[in-house]
Amino acid sequence: MPSGSLLLQGLALGVLTGGLYALLSSGLSLYFGVMRVVMVAHPAFLFLAAYLTYSLHNKAGLDPLLTILVTVPLFFAAGVAIQRLLIARLAAETMAMMSVLLTFAMALVIEGTLGAVYTGSFRSINPEYATKSLDLFGTQLPYDRLIGFGMAALTLAALFVLLKVTRFGRSLRATIQHPQAARLVGIKTERVTGLGFGVGLATAAVGGAVLAIITPFFPAAHWAWIGKLMAIIVVGGLGSVQGAAIAALLLGVVESLVLVTVDATWATMMFYIFLFLTLLVRPQGFFGGRLAQRF
Amino acid sequence: MVKTTRVRAGLAILAVVSLALGACSKDEEPAKNASGPIKIGISLPLTGDFSEPGKGIKEGYELWAETVNASGGMLGRQVELIFRDDASDPNRVVSDYESLITQDKVNLVFGPFSSRLVIPAAQVAEDNTMLFVEPAGAAKEVFTQGFKYLFYAAPAVANDHYNYLAEYILALPADQRPKTAAYASLDDPFAKGTAYGLRDKLAAGGIKTVADEVYPPENTDFAAIAARIASKKPEIFVGGTQFEDSVGMLRALQELKVQPKLVAFSTGPTLPEFPEAVKGASEGVLSPVGWALNATYPTNKEFVEAHKKKFGKEPSEDQANGFTVGQVVAAAVKAVGCADPTKDCQTKLAEHIRGGKFDTVVGPLSFDDNGRPEQAHMIQQYIKGKVEIVLPKSSAVQTAELLFPKPAW
Numbered sequence: 001m002p003s004g005s006l007l008l009q010g011l012a013l014g015v016l017t018g019g020l021y022a023l024l025s026s027g028l029s030l031y032f033g034v035m036r037v038v039m040v041a042h043p044a045f046l047f048l049a050a051y052l053t054y055s056l057h058n059k060a061g062l063d064p065l066l067t068i069l070v071t072v073p074l075f076f077a078a079g080v081a082i083q084r085l086l087i088a089r090l091a092a093e094t095m096a097m098m099s100v101l102l103t104f105a106m107a108l109v110i111e112g113t114l115g116a117v118y119t120g121s122f123r124s125i126n127p128e129y130a131t132k133s134l135d136l137f138g139t140q141l142p143y144d145r146l147i148g149f150g151m152a153a154l155t156l157a158a159l160f161v162l163l164k165v166t167r168f169g170r171s172l173r174a175t176i177q178h179p180q181a182a183r184l185v186g187i188k189t190e191r192v193t194g195l196g197f198g199v200g201l202a203t204a205a206v207g208g209a210v211l212a213i214i215t216p217f218f219p220a221a222h223w224a225w226i227g228k229l230m231a232i233i234v235v236g237g238l239g240s241v242q243g244a245a246i247a248a249l250l251l252g253v254v255e256s257l258v259l260v261t262v263d264a265t266w267a268t269m270m271f272y273i274f275l276f277l278t279l280l281v282r283p284q285g286f287f288g289g290r291l292a293q294r295f
Numbered sequence: 296m297v298k299t300t301r302v303r304a305g306l307a308i309l310a311v312v313s314l315a316l317g318a319c320s321k322d323e324e325p326a327k328n329a330s331g332p333i334k335i336g337i338s339l340p341l342t343g344d345f346s347e348p349g350k351g352i353k354e355g356y357e358l359w360a361e362t363v364n365a366s367g368g369m370l371g372r373q374v375e376l377i378f379r380d381d382a383s384d385p386n387r388v389v390s391d392y393e394s395l396i397t398q399d400k401v402n403l404v405f406g407p408f409s410s411r412l413v414i415p416a417a418q419v420a421e422d423n424t425m426l427f428v429e430p431a432g433a434a435k436e437v438f439t440q441g442f443k444y445l446f447y448a449a450p451a452v453a454n455d456h457y458n459y460l461a462e463y464i465l466a467l468p469a470d471q472r473p474k475t476a477a478y479a480s481l482d483d484p485f486a487k488g489t490a491y492g493l494r495d496k497l498a499a500g501g502i503k504t505v506a507d508e509v510y511p512p513e514n515t516d517f518a519a520i521a522a523r524i525a526s527k528k529p530e531i532f533v534g535g536t537q538f539e540d541s542v543g544m545l546r547a548l549q550e551l552k553v554q555p556k557l558v559a560f561s562t563g564p565t566l567p568e569f570p571e572a573v574k575g576a577s578e579g580v581l582s583p584v585g586w587a588l589n590a591t592y593p594t595n596k597e598f599v600e601a602h603k604k605k606f607g608k609e610p611s612e613d614q615a616n617g618f619t620v621g622q623v624v625a626a627a628v629k630a631v632g633c634a635d636p637t638k639d640c641q642t643k644l645a646e647h648i649r650g651g652k653f654d655t656v657v658g659p660l661s662f663d664d665n666g667r668p669e670q671a672h673m674i675q676q677y678i679k680g681k682v683e684i685v686l687p688k689s690s691a692v693q694t695a696e697l698l699f700p701k702p703a704w
Contacts, residue, residue, distance in 0.1 A: 006526045009551075013518045111342070120346035122538050124572040131576065133550040140525075142518065142550035215515065216542045216572050220343050220383075224513040259519035264510030265482065267519070 009139050010260035011253060016145035018252020020214070022245040023152035024207045025229045025236075026159060030200035033176045033239030035193050037087055037099040041106035042204060043222035043229060048110050049075065049208020050217050054123050057212075064125050064213050065147070071205035079201030082106075083194045107222065114219035124216035148210040155206050156245055162199065163241065172196050176239065231271040235278045237288015246287040332375040333368070333634045335360075336395030337405045340412060343383030344512070347538070347566075348613045349408045352430050353378065355610070355617020356405060358602055363621070369628050377401060381412060388412045392419040402634045405620050406445075408613075410434035410453075410484045417445045424638040426645050428624050430616035434484030438665040444645045446662050448619045448655070449585045450670035453488025456583035457533075458671050459686035460559060461496035463697065464531070471699075473530030473556055477506035479520055479544060480535025489561040489583065490535025497531070505529050514540070521547035528553070534560040542572045549576055549704050556700035557581065565612055570680065578680070579701025583672040586615035586657045587684050590692050594622070595656040619655040626653050 024046060031039040049071050056067040090098045129143040163169040171192045174182040183189050211217065228251075236247030251271060258267040278285060337356060340349035360374045368374055377399055381388040388407055395401050396419070406429020407416050413432025417440070420427035427445045433453040437445070451458070464472065476497055480490040487509065498504050505527040508520050521544065524532065532555040534544050541563025548555075559581040563569050570577045588599060588609060598618055602610040610618075627647045633640040652661045661669050674686035676698060683695035 003526060006522060009522045009526075010519055013516075013522060017516055017518070115342065115346065120342075120350055122347070122542070122566070122568050122572060124542065124568075126572070126574045131546050131549040131574070133552070135552075140551045142547075144550075145518070216539055216568075218347065218539070220346060221539075224515055227513070228515075255516070256519045259516070260523050264508060264514050264520055268511050268514055 005138055006260055010256045012139050012141060014253035014256030015249065016141065016149045017256055018249035019149035019152040020210065021232055021252050022248035023155055023203065023210065024225065025232045025244050025248055026156060026241055027200035027203040028229055028233045029239060029241045029244040030196060032233065034172065034196040035087065036095045038096055039103050040100055040226060041103040041110065043225035044107035044110040045201060045204040046208045046211055047217055047222045048114065049205045050212040051114055051118055051123065053209045053212040054125055057125055064127060064209055068206050068209050071209065072202045075205035076198040076202040079198035080194045083197035088190065111219045111222065120218055122216045122218050125212045127213060130213055144214050148214055151206055151210050155203055159241060168195065228271050231275040235274050235285060237285025240288035243285055243287035332373040333403065334375050334377055334399065334401040335403045335405055336377050336392065336399055336401035338379040338381045338388050338391035338407050338416065340383035340408055341380040345383045345408050348431065351611055351613025352408050352617040354606060355614035356621060358605055358614065359618045359621030361605065362601060363625060369625055370632065370634060381407060385412055385415045388416045389419055392416050396423045396425060400636065402636055403624060406430055406432060410437050413437055414440065417442050420444055424641050425636065426641045428620045430620045434488045436484050438667050442666060444641065446623065446648050446666040447668055448623045448660065449616055450657055450668055451672045452667050453485050454492035456489045456561065456672045457493035457559065460581060460674050461493055463686055464497060465500040473502060475503050475505045475529045476531035476533065477524045477527055477529035478504065478533045478535065479508040479524060481537060481540055482509050482511050486535040486537060486561055490533050493533055517543040517547040521551050524548065525551040525553045529555055531555055531557045536560045536563050538563045538566055545573050545576055554703050558701060564677065565675065567611065570677065576704040577677040579677060579698050581674055581676050584612060584675045585672050586612045587673060587692055592656060592658045593654050598656045615656050619657050622655045623648060623653045623660065
């Protein structure tokens with residue numbers, strides 16, 4: 001039986017990792033919520049952002065966290081462009097399915113381009129704080145994870161304010177809830193949809209910067225994340241940003257506790273076990289509220 | 296509308312004609328085969344999980360082909376390499392070798408990277424009675440399939456990689472010898488094989504195994520695994536790793552303030568990106584290595600020079616392994632005097648390799664009945680930021696004394 005201190009350590013790491021998952025999956029919920037797009041390329045964009053962070057850090061000497069001042073606007077613009085130029089052309093009836101194909105192609109293009117530009121070698125960013133940790137009552141809290149958690153909290157808070165308080169957020173939520181009705185009250189739903197996609201992709205820029213300081217990366221690294229992040233948004237309730245955040249925390253903690261008590265193979269499997277349970281018991285997800293899409 | 300239809304019709308005709316032409320030229324190939332270039336078919340993981348080592352092996356193969364061609368080729372014929380990209384996918388690697396053998400009608404095949412791809416690929420070669428010398432399939436499962444045409448062109452199989460280190464640890468005086476060891480390994484036949492080879496020898500020598508973890512390749516989080524290991528305070532830590540996980544594991548152990556006296560990782564530290572990825576923490580880290588830059592084996596110096604000239608950088612173990620495959624096959628082709636894809640010729644080549652001893656850049660190689668190499672890996676260590684060969688002791692390849700216990704990270 002694992003000791004109490006080990007369980008506590010596992011719990012602490014789980015919460016920190018869960019925060020990271022929440023950040024990485026927030027964009028996915030937005031895409032699905034706003035336009036029923038299953039964005040398989042989201043993890044590829046995360047690693048694209050990680051590589052850009054790497055370049056800006058090494059070539060321009062920017063702190064990895066400051067690079068988001070450059071990458072966030074860039075990704076926002078790219079997101080709007082992708083939605084208006086590509087995704088908007090897909091037929092609405094087959095959106096969920098065709099968007100998988102389209103974004104799968106994007107993921108391959110990004111992976112190939114990263115391979116051509118940066119080669120297949122592993123890259124990593126190692127700021128001073130990357131391998132230090134805070135000792136809290138004998139539990140070690142690594143600084144890179146703490147920073148990741150902090151960035152996740154800030155990003156999600158910003159997203160929350162954007163969605164709940166601003167006029168744009170209200171139109172976006174209206175578009176999510178009932179596009180036809182939203183159009184009837186005068187919301188330019190096409191424009192709102194494009195901007196919503198841009199916001200989703202902008203979260204990938206923040207996520208990429210955080211990933212870059214936590215883990216070494218290579219062009220094909222994104223495949224390992226697709227399954228995990230998709231499982232999170234289904235468990236959370238498709239289309240619900242808060243639901244995904246709660247599910248991310250839950251799965252982060254479960255994964256970590258299973259890791260310290262059982263083993264890594266079972267821990268990875270937890271994501272899929274929760275996915276199956278959700279589909280069996282509550283296909284609309286656990287934390288999405290009544291508007292979450294049935295999977 | 297009319298215009299586009301016409302253009303489409305034109306394109307269709309063009310496509311049909313070019314297909315027909317393609318088919319014709321294929322039919323003529325076998326006739327030229329005996330005198331044209333010797334074609335060697337190779338599938339490698341140039342994208343996907345193994346793209347990095349896959350590209351390294353490719354460079355080794357290319358350099359070998361260039362070296363051979365510069366000295367007049369094999370049997371007076373030029374060598375031509377045909378590469379396929381299997382994207383690290385065991386299904387793709389099978390169809391790659393099938394089409395290389397049946398459609399491209401290659402004379403010889405060379406192996407891909409990693410045990411996971413070597414086993415399915417070797418089965419195709421076996422079914423077509425083609426010699427299959429491979430650069431990177433060291434797991435014990437590779438040699439228990441009953442393959443007759445497979446040879447692993449490197450010094451040792453996975454389980455024997457740490458042999459010199461095991462001898463060293465068990466020979467330490469009792470008061471210095473560590474008493475506990477922890478292992479964490481990627482769920483991959485090669486990576487597990489290396490760690491378990493050492494684990495079994497140390498356990499038999501009385502060093503207690505306090506943790507023994509396995510994680511799947513898609514694992515992205517090492518903090519919790521490290522927490523389990525940290526709670527046991529092991530004196531030895533061994534990682535059965537590839538690159539990404541060796542860095543992840545090392546950083547996680549550092550963050551949890553674990554300080555083992557001896558740390559070894561299977562593959563990561565042998566790559567040039569390692570010291571940068573872990574900053575100062577590489578000091579004292581051990582790793583088995585099948586090839587050394589400054590080893591004095593015949594042809595090694597020439598290999599290193601030629602590699603620097605062609606690619607503008609020093610070769611690593613991957614390039615050396617690819618080059619070694621070429622050297623072994625070339626020696627066999629020269630001795631037997633044939634390079635045809637016939638059962639007769641391929642069997643003769645395999646018989647020759649089974650019975651012979653071959654001088655290569657990784658040292659002299661010989662093979663047992665199942666294609667296992669019969670030599671051992673050297674052990675390298677980062678000392679003052681430089682890679683030194685520390686074991687085997689008092690051998691020609693040793694460049695420094697092993698640093699034990701390792702400095703804290």
